[in-house]
Amino acid sequence: MKGNGKVLIRYGTAITATAYTVGGFGCIVSWTSPALEHFKNNSTDFRMTTDEISWIAPLLPIGFIIGYLIIPMIINRFDRKWILVFLALPQIASYILIVLAKDIISIYVARILGGIGYGSGSSALVVFLSEIATQETRGIFLSFHKMFFSLGIFFIMFLSTYLPYYYLNFTIIATMSFFALAFIFMPGSNYFREENEREEEMNMMLKLSEKGKISNLKNDISKETSGIKNDTIEKVSFNFKIKESSFWKLVTVRANQRALIIVILSASQDVLSGHTIVRYFSHQIFTYNESFLTPAKSSLFLASIKITSAFICTQVIERVDRKVILFNTLFLGSLGMGIIGLFFFLECFKVDVSYFLWMPIFGICLYEFMLTMGIGNFVNIYLGELFPHNLRGLAITICKVTSEILSFFSILMYQIMIGLVNTCVIFWIFAATNIILGLIILKITPETKGKSEEEIQILLNAK
Known part of the structure; x- marks a missing residue:
């Protein structure tokens, strides 16, 4: 109890x-x-x-x-x-x-x-x-x-x-x-943090005792987790105060470098796969010729889709490996963008789309459902998992500011491109960008489900 x-x-x-x-x-x-x-x-x-x-x-x-x-x-x-x-x-x-x-x-x-x-x-x-x-x-x-x-x-x-x-x-x-x-x-x-640290120590001791190598492995783990700090001290402690700063540790320690690249790429995928455009221009996307949803109804429907997806994610996030979720949502989300592009391609070439009016709605809902469960959610998860607690604030700032800058340029480029190329090209670019960035993230990101902060740092520090 x-x-x-x-x-x-x-x-x-x-x-x-x-x-x-x-x-x-x-x-x-x-x-x-x-x-x-x-x-x-x-x-x-x-x-x-x-x-x-x-x-x-x-x-x-x-x-x-x-x-x-x-x-x-x-x-x-x-x-x-x-x-x-x-x-x-x-x-x-x-x-x-x-x-x-x-x-x-x-x-x-x-x-x-x-x-x-x-x-x-x-x-x-x-x-x-x-x-x-x-x-x-x-x-x-x-x-x-x-x-x-x-x-x-x-x-x-x-x-x-x-x-x-x-x-x-x-x-x-x-x-x-x-x-x-x-x-x-x-x-x-x-x-809570003090209680978590006690539990992690007990779990670690239990794991080590099962292998019968408590003393040796304790030293190994101590070396691994302190190695990150020692590397920093040996390489950058030249009596310059800047080299003791959080920013210096963030960009010089291997584990932190890798974590920073992962979260920046995740934020970039979130924005450049079309999320910002869907957020700001959903009314325009939904109100194509003969659309059967009003802008108000489409926005409410889309918001409901996001809530459902986010709730489902809370139920599966600790039951399924992170990378499995990312892989599946990556391709299904890109499929959604591809379907939207296909509709506008057919419309551009004067094909009778009366039987395909469902495609943009289905495509955008599929994309938003998968994005909310996938990379849109994992940006915050990785910000909370991949960095030591004393560097998370700075990492979050860099990631969020990068996201805002990319969002600004994404909106600007969309409004320029919409007058230069057919709409289908833009959505196919979003789909391709989503796949390319997603595969890079899957390649460089370690599995973090069920791992302690120390274990994650060791994985990030590995070559």
Whole structure:
């Protein structure tokens, strides 16, 4: 019973923290659509021009990037729990400022403030979840990140269908405040981390005792795990302070180099396989000639697909090897993109597509289902698994900023290419990019399911 109680505490802490941090992240991203419609209808107490309204959406990613850059400066100085609690203040304050806004500047400030809060919070959450989880639940907890992000998007889409703009904002404030206040009473990451370290030591001793080589293997493991540090000390400790920094350790230690390459390639695959385009241009993709789904229904349907996929992933992530999941979702996701491309190819050559109207919807749902279960989810899993706990904050920042930059250029190139080539070419490029990057990641990434931090570092350090 006592063991079950501890498990429930871990799950309760993970769910509560993820609900308001990443669920809120999904809310603030999805909030843009109903809010812009409200502003364009001149339904506010103050007037806004079209140019002023056009700045509301792009200010959020600017806030995200600032938030990502803040995390490395604070993540190793305070308990992760209290960082998440503190970051709830700008998150909730951004919505309060929107409700009280009397001019466009207040909306701008709210968007940047919310971006900072959620950018920092979502990054800190990856570190927090990786520390409170056991080896058996680490993948599940890190999968909550994607699931609650999708729930946040669906939450706003659903509420905006039935609630007026101001009631929508009040509902968000009340919901996020409830989870943030509940999280204050949950244990911190230090409590769970100390318990995990004791369990890992006991498991390691048990494994070693079964082989009858406790003393020798303890020394071997000590050499392997400290070898990473010793290599760094021998190679870079020339009395230069920069060579003792987290960044230097991240780019000079073999295990960290490999981990960084893996997460950057994972983030690149997530963006360049078409995910960003589907997120921002799903209405255009769904509203092709004779489409039988309205943009609103298509968005809700797609959000439901993502939630279902993310939930299934939490059920299988610790039962099936990571690389098996990645391999299968890789090819099925590319198949989805290929099907979309095939439809637009047929349409381009004036083929009667009346019997194939299902293809874009099926293709995009297949792609999103597989991406959510696969690389879209594994970016956060690998960020939480592949790095030593003191380097995760910096690694997350590099990965997230890289993702934002690639997203910007992806959107820019899509809008340029859509006028130069047929739509089918673009989606086939997405499918090919997904396969190429996915195969590279599968080649260089070790299997991490059920492995301790020390075991993962040894695997990454292996030639």
